[in-house]
Amino acid sequence: HGEFSSISPAEFFYRNRQMAGFGNPSQAVYSTVRELVENSIDACEEARRQPDVRVSIDEERSGIVRVTVSDNGTGVPYGEVPNAFARVLYGDKFTARQRRGTFGLGVTMAALYGQITTDSPVIVVTQTSHTIGRYYQLLIDIENNQPVILSDESHEREGPGTEVTIRLKGDLNRSRERVYDYLQLTTVASPHAHVELAINGSSIMKMGWWHQILPAPTTASKPHPHGADLELLRRLVADAGERSLHSFLVESFQRMGTRTATRFLKFLAINPRQAVNTLGRGDISRLSSALRSFDGLGRPDGKCLSPIGKNAFLASIESVFAPSALTYGSRGPTEWSGNAFIVESVAAIGTGARAADVPTLYRFANRVPLLYDSGEDALTKMLKRVNWVQYGVRSTTPVSIFLHLCSTRIPFKAAGKQSIASLPEIEHEVLSLLRELGRSLKKTLKRGERSVRDAQK
Template sequence: MSHQKSFNASFESISPAEFFYRNRQMAGFGNPTQAVYSTVRELVENSLDSCEDAQTYPILDIEIKNVGPDTITVTVSDNGTGVPPEQVPLAFGRVLYGSKYSQQQKRGTFGLGVTMAILYGQITTDSPVIIHSKTYKSKGHLYKIFVDVKNNRPLVEYEEEHHRDETGTTVTIKLKGDLKRSQERIIEYLRLSTVSTPHAKLTLRIDEEIQLDLGGWSDTLPSPIRPSKPHPRSVDMEVLRRLVQNNEKRSLDDFLCSSFQKIGPKTSTRFLRFMNLNPNCIVSELNRDELSQLANALRKYDGFERPDSKCLSIIGKNELLNAIKSVFNVKIAEYASHGVSEWQGNPFVIEAVVAMGDDFPRSDIPTLYRFANRVPLLYDSTDGVLTRTLKRVNWSRYGINKSEPVAIFLHLCSSKIPFKAAGKQSLASVSEIEQAAYQIIKELGRKLGKINSRYRRSARESKKMREFSKSFRQIARFSAALADIDEVPSVDNLVKKLFEVEPDE
């Protein structure tokens, strides 16, 4: 009945730039509102990362100008390391090219975001990105660059040496977008960025008018982070094969000690004895099956310590509490942290704050502010793991109700964040992270519950104290009259002393 058609499909390979050009909604450029937001966000994150590299206090100027119907320019200027002139074209004009692929906490990780913003500007306004950058070695260079989408490579339109006073980078992108509808989110994003990067100062100007000038809540620079070697539990066949290729001539024992964190001579010996492998055999001589067994064993052996957290940069208790109090009107705030834990061998820490104050919406459950590697996540909250976890907690038990506006700030740091999509807005389901988030949220709930009941108790106590002191004063007055004394003695100290006793209840 069916007639067999010949196979006439033509096959074709597309570049990653082409893929994300066709599916730009996956990278956060799906509509004119989101496009403006994502452009600002990608540039700001790049700048903050660059300042972190320079170990300097970030000072960022964000400038948005209306330059035509639905057309704007976004300029972000930083005092970071700058980009070496010879790297500028590829770093900005090529997708999946970057300096951020090492095992350490970074805001950007994909080598994707800024190039997507440039690409979006290019296809909507046919304008090149303008980059002005200076490193400590160069005098400053100005570039205008287009992206060759089909071949995923930069097309340099213009280039010259151009003086710049300080090191750093200024990037200008012209794009079509809906600034009006994205403005509120952009401001929210920048406000929250000063919470998660409290040593940074951010200024936002729209059409020359200052809209926001915030930050610098902390004068401590985060301690510099160091990329880590892979943890043995993060190993799959792909990783192992690559490591072996780079260490062909080493003995197995030597290979393990030099390639992984948490494996020293002792651990290595114990592990190899357990595996029944010869420590002196040369790794390149292991056959495929043996390598596969080794990968499995590395992942399953429970004698390795947890991955270390030198590659992570938490905000820290004082810094986070202080930043939240600087940005929001907060009555009470409590901090907790969880970890170092790991997921698939990647270390992670969750730190969180529960805060009460009139700036937060009133609701049955706390308002959640999500951060991943110091980046505020504003879109797609409902589907993420963190929001789901928040909803699993029975909040009424901790005395939360609509009369008490409560917020939770949750910061996940990891050498790898399991984002659901390249637009980096919500987290995929990873049971270890879910578990840890649940623990810490419950801990904050308990803390809040205690404070709430202390509050209620202390309200009761002070009422009692008022009544007692009233009676005591009366007694004092009567006694004074009986004793024929003019001056009634003060009872305040007596009452206070009586109430200093910790109540049993």
């Protein structure tokens, strides 16, 4: 037998960085930009300010790229900067509400890739509303998954927000087009945000603020009964102490009112007044199965979600793509394994996309554009399952579908957050929504053909 050992999560992602989007020098530039920009927009929404995010990419010499992203967000509390930026699986987005970030991994991955390819520390300048600015240079101790602080000093900054600089071995030429598309589509899914891109000192784009209203803030929801796997339930029970089972259910879960809880426990033949800490393992097991298969609960609480919404989504697509016709649809909130989600979509005609028998698909998850790995993605699969020809989509009509899935947890296929796993609840809603849009498109396309024929007479 070999020698047994463990590896840190930083070591795991160092060895398998292609799983996190850092497998080649072109995708590495893209992934660096997207991880930083996502963090910036999350932070600006948290600060309740319209995001003003500036990206500069400089090719220092062939194959060495410097990426800097600055924002007007909350800033990062000083004590937290080293762990936030130089430790894997550390962050403040582990709660049950929709954010772009989710793993506590993204920016540390980008810093790690920069460090192992160019020996550069990640540079962070940040300021919160209670502090003056501070400047950090950080390396990652990969074997132990902890930060190494090279610099930590005060630094002037014009106001709250953060600026992050990463220097990496990257292929700018191969990645610049996709970076541009990502930033443009970022404003489409976050119409309240503004993004600038400069490459080698030249301004490439300044766009956004298509819609002035900030999305309503999200608040974490209580767990949904369908998410009550044994680990979740065990933790809730451990915190419940001597509380009665009935009040435990009502307090711990959403959609579990007093009468529903009474009915549920009667059906399970468990005494509702029994103290939770006296439940045996068998009871907890039965409780978990029963909660997970409990039908007839209301729709999940949507206050943890932040859909783009009809007005904002139509406004941003009109501003960016100038289509000749648009239609919006949305479904939910519903849930997959207890995770609340909404799917919303805009079908647009005449956006300059290539006309084909299948519409061009733009995918979004928690307002983040997904530009890689569409092949095995659940959204792509559902698009292909629709018989678009029957709705009048032909290779003469350039139709684009902008499809946004938002959830308290996005079931990504890999840590690079580019592709959505096939889960029946999500696929069902996406497919139904696409068909709704298809029917709506059909009317518009028929009207359009009629008016073209009328014009030709």
